Amino acid sequence: MNLRVNGRETALDVDSTKTLLDVLRGDLFLTGTKRGCDSGECGACTVLLNGQAVHSCLVLAAELDGHDVVTIEGLSKDPKDLHPLQKAFIEKGAVQCGFCTPGVIMTAKALLDKNPDPTEEEVRYGISGNLCRCTGYSKIVDAILAAGEEIRMKKQ
Amino acid sequence: MTTTLEVPKYATVGKSVHRIDALEKVTGRAIYGDDMRFPDSLYGKVLRSPHAHAKIKRIDTSEAEKLPGVKAVVTGADAPFRGGEAIRDQPFLAVGKVRFAGEAVAAVAAETEEIAERAIELIKVEYEPLPAVFDVVEALKPTAPLVHEDLHTYAHMPIVNPVPNTNICAKFEFNQGDVEKGFRQADCVFEETFTFPSGHHCQIEPFMAIAQAEVSGRITIWVPNDAPHRLRKDLADAMGVPFERLRVITPPYMGGGFGGKGGLKVEMVCIALAMRTEYRPVKIVLTREETFTSSLMRHSAVVTVKTGVKKDGTIVASQAKLLYNTGAYAEKGPTVTLHGCESGVGPYRIPNVKVEGYTVYTNRPVAGALRGYGLPQSSFAHESLIDVIAAKLGIDPVEFRLKNALEEGSINPTRGDVLASVGLKECLLKAAKEIEWGKPRPPNRGVGIACEYKGTKTPSGSAAFVKVEQDGSVSVITSAVEVGQGIKTILAQITSEELGVPIERITVTSPDTDYTPFDASTTASRATFHMGNAVRFAARDAKEQILNLAAPILGANPQEVEAIDGEIRVKGGNRKITIGQAIKSRYRAGLTILGRGSYYPEVQGTMFSARSIFYMYGAQAVDLEVDPETGKIRIVKIAAAHDVGKAINPMACEGQIEGGVVQGIGTAIFEEVKYDAKGMMLNPNFRDYRIPTASDAPEVAPIMVEAAHDEGPFGAKGIGEMTLVSTPTAVANAIYNATGIRIKELPVTQEKFFDLMKGRSA
DSSP states (O other), X not given: OEXXXXXEEEEOOOOTTOBHHHIIIIISOOTTSOOSSSSSSSOTTEEEETTEXXXXXXXXXXXXXXXXXXXXXXXXXXXXXXXXXXXXXXXXXXXXXXXXHHHHHHHHHHHHHHOXXXXXXXXXXXXXXXXXXXXXXXXXXXXXXXXXXXXXXXXX | OOOOSSOOOXXXXXXXXXXXXXXXXXXXXXXXXXXXXXXXXXXXXXXXXXXXXXXXXXXXXXXXXXXXXEEEEEEGGXXXXXXXXXXXXXXXXXXXXXXXXXXXXXXXXXXXXXXXXXXXXXXXXXXXXXXXXXXXXXXXSTTSOOSOTTGGGSOBOTTOOOOTTSSEEEEEEEEESOHHHHHHHOSEEEEEEEXXXXXXXXXXXXXXXXXXXXXXXXXXXXXXXXXXXXXXXXXXXXXXXXGGGEEEEOOSBOSOOTTTTOXXXXXXXHHHHHTTSTTOOEEEXXXXXXXXXXXXXXXXXXXXXXXXXXXTSOEEEXXXXXXXXXXXXXXXXXXXXXXXXXXXXXXXXXXXXXXXEEEEEOSSOOBXXXXXXXXXXXXXXXXXXXXXXXXXXXXXXXXXXXXXXOOTTOBOTTTOOBOOSOOHHHHHHHHHHHTTTTOOOOTTEEEEEEEEEEEOOSSOOEEEEEEEOXXXXXXXXXXXXXXXXXXXXXXXXXXXXXXXXXXXXXXEOOOXXXXXXXXXXXXXXXXXXXXXXXXXXXXXXXXXXXXXXXXXXXXXXXXXXXXXXXXXXXXXXXXXXXXXXXXXXXXXXXXXXXXXXXXXXXXXXXXXXSOOSOEEEXXXXXXEEEOTTTOXXXXXXXXXXXXXXXXXXXXXXXXXXXXHHHHHHHHHHTOOOOBOTTSOBSOOSTTTSOOOOTTTOOEEEEEEEOOOOTTSGGGOOOOTTHHHHSHHHHHHHHHHHHHSOOOOBSOOOHHHHHHHHHHHHO
C-alpha cells in the first residue's frame, strides 16, 4: 500500500491487524505520536488524516491506501521555523511532561485550519478529547488562542 | 514575613525562561521509554490475578513454553525476591497466594507482542479463593482475613512498626501538650468523620521498562522511575546483590509522575524475565488497564477529627485518627500515612494535639504516593471541620483561619519544631482577595476556602557535578528526574545564575546510576530545594576553579574577577576573557573543570522521623455554582496561593499550580475507582474513570507567595504536591456555602450531589 506521510509518498507492507499508530511508531519510527490508552480515549495519538484530526490507534492502517497523514514530525521541517502552534506552546509554557503535547498540537492544528478565530470555549471544547494531566489546560488554551492570532496576522 | 524588600537582582533566577526541553517536546522528538527500542529486544506480557485474595494451587506453563517464539516464562518461584522501601513485603511475582486482583502471577518474554499475548493465554493457574477484605475499618477487626500472615518476618524501615497477626502495616502517633486537658479547657468541642476516595495518577504515559542481563550477572534497567538511585537500592536489597550489579537508566523524558512512578512496579517482572532470556533485553509496556489495576493508587481513607475551641474562635486542642487503606502491599503507604499525620490537624497554632495514623493492609490494589502524599485525605477532614466550627461560632471562615494560622516562629502543632519561612497568612489573604471573598453572590453560588502546610522528606541528600568544557559549555550531571515539572530548566537557571553562563550553553543530563551522582528522589517537592542546592554548590565550586584559572591571565587576583555571561571579567575594568579561552590557555591539550556539590540538611533524626527542613504553605479559594435541578456543580474560578519561598521560574510554578488544581477538581467531583463485590476494578479506563478535560477546567488564578527560606537556593522551597492538597476541600466548603450541604465523602459526583440535594428537599 501507499501512504503519503508528512508530504512523502511511502510504500508500506502492513499486517491487516495493525493500526495507523502501530505503523507510524513501529514501521516509520515516527515516535512523536504517542500511545496512551490504545482505545481512543486519551488523544495522545492524534494525527491528521486527510486534514482531519483522528485517533491513530483507532484507524486500521491497511484501509489507508492513497491517503494523506501528517504527524507532529511533519508540522515543521526546520526547528528554526516552527509552526505558530509549536512556537506558542513554548512561549506560553503549555508544555510540561510533553506526552500529550503532540496530540494536542495536532488537534489544535485541525481546529485552527477550520476556524482560525475560535473563542476560548471553542478551543476548550475542541481539545476536550485530548487528556492532559500536568497543565490544567490553561496555558494550552492560551497557546492555541495565541497561535490562532499569529496565523491570522500572517494571512493578512 | 516575605521578601518584598531588598530583592537581589538575578540574571535568570526569578524569570520565566522557556523550558529547555520544550523544543524537543513540541516537535515530537523527545524520547520517552516506549520510544526506545533495541534490535534484539523481546516483548514481555504479564498474567495477572483475577482474584482479590486466593491461594495459588498450581501453575502450568508448559503449553506457553512450547509456543514458537516464546523465549522465557516465569512465575514467582523463578524470582524469589521481595521488594518494598518501607516494608519488604512484595514478591516480584505472586508466591503461594495472590493479594489483589491485578497482581502479577506469571510472565512471558517472546519475539513479538502478539506471541507473548498468546502465550499468556496458554498458562493455566488453579486458584482457591480466600475470604478477602477491602474496607479499612473491616480490615482492623480481629476477625478480618489476614493479608500478610508472615508480616513478622519482613524487613522494614526503623520508623515503620508493622503489627504481626493483624492487618496493621504501620502505626504512627504525634503528641503535643495534653489533648484531654485541652478539650476540658474548650468552650465547644466538635467531632466528625470524613471519607476520602482512592484514585489514580493517570499519567498519560503508561508504565514501562526494558531490562537486560549481562554475562557478568549485572542487570541494566531503563525505566521512567522517579528515583533511580532509590530504585537501585530497593532492587539490590530485594535481590541481595551489591549496587554494582545493577544499573538504572532513566529514559530522557517521562510522561508524568505525580508520585506514581517510584518504587517497584513493572521493574520486578521485567527483571525476572530478563534473567532468563540469555542476555536479550525485554521490554514491557503496561496497557492502560494494567496501569490502573497494577501500578499504584491513592489511599482511600477514613479520618476522624475532634477539635476544641474557645468561643472567640481560638483552637485549644485537636485530635485526629487516620485510617489509610494501603491495599495489598505497603509500598510508600507508611510514610504517606506519616505525612498525613504530620499535617493531620492543619496549619494552626494548637497547643494540645494528638494524631494517630494507621496504614492498613487490604485486598485492594497497592496504594502509595499520589501528589500530596497523604495530605489530601487528612486535610479534607480537618479543613472541613474548621468550616463546621467557624459556621457554628458565626465567624467568617477566612477570619477563623487567620486567627489561628501558623506564622513566622510558630510551633509546628504536631512535631513541636519552630517554624520559619511561613507565608500562610499571605496565602489566605491573597486567595480570598482574588476570589472576592465576602462579595454577595446569587443563590446557588458559593465560595469556600481551605489551607494547608506540608513538609518534605527529611533528611535526604542530593549530589551533583557541574562540568565545564574547553569551549565554555556546561553540563549539569544530576540524577534529578524530569517528570514534566521542569526540573531540567530550574537546574539550568540555577547553574546559569551561579556560574555566570548563558542558559543556552547549559545542558542537563538524565539519570544513569553509573554516571550521575546520588539523589534521594524526585518526590516530596524536594528537587528544587535539595538538588537546586547541590547544583548551586557544584556551580560555585566550578566557578571558583575558573576564577583562579582566569585571574592570573587577566593579571588580577581571583577576588578581583567575576563570572558574567560566559566571561571572566576584572571587576570595574575592561579586561576580560571567555571561560573557554581561560581553560584553553591553561590546558592546551584539553581538560574538564569539574565542580562538585552536595546537599544534606543537618537535622536531628533519621529519614522521616526528623522535622522537615522546609514547610510549604498554601491556601485555595473556590467560587462555584450548583444546579439544584440536575446536581451539576460548575466551578467558576479557583484562586490558589502558594508559598514557594522563591519562584525560580514563575511560569513553571504557575503551571504546577494550574495542573495540581485541575487534578484536585477531578478528585473533588469526578474521580472514583469502582470495584465489583469480588474486588475487580470496574473502571480501569479513561471512559469510565473520568478525569477533567479542557472543558471541565475552570479559570485558575495562580498566586505565588515568597516567604524566602534561609537554606533554599535563592530562597526557594517546593511547590508540586501542595497544589492539589486543598482543592477538594475548598470545593466541598464552597458547596456548603452555596447549599448548606456539608460534604463528608468525596467525590461529589453529579449523581451523588443530586441525591444529596433531593434528600435535603425531601
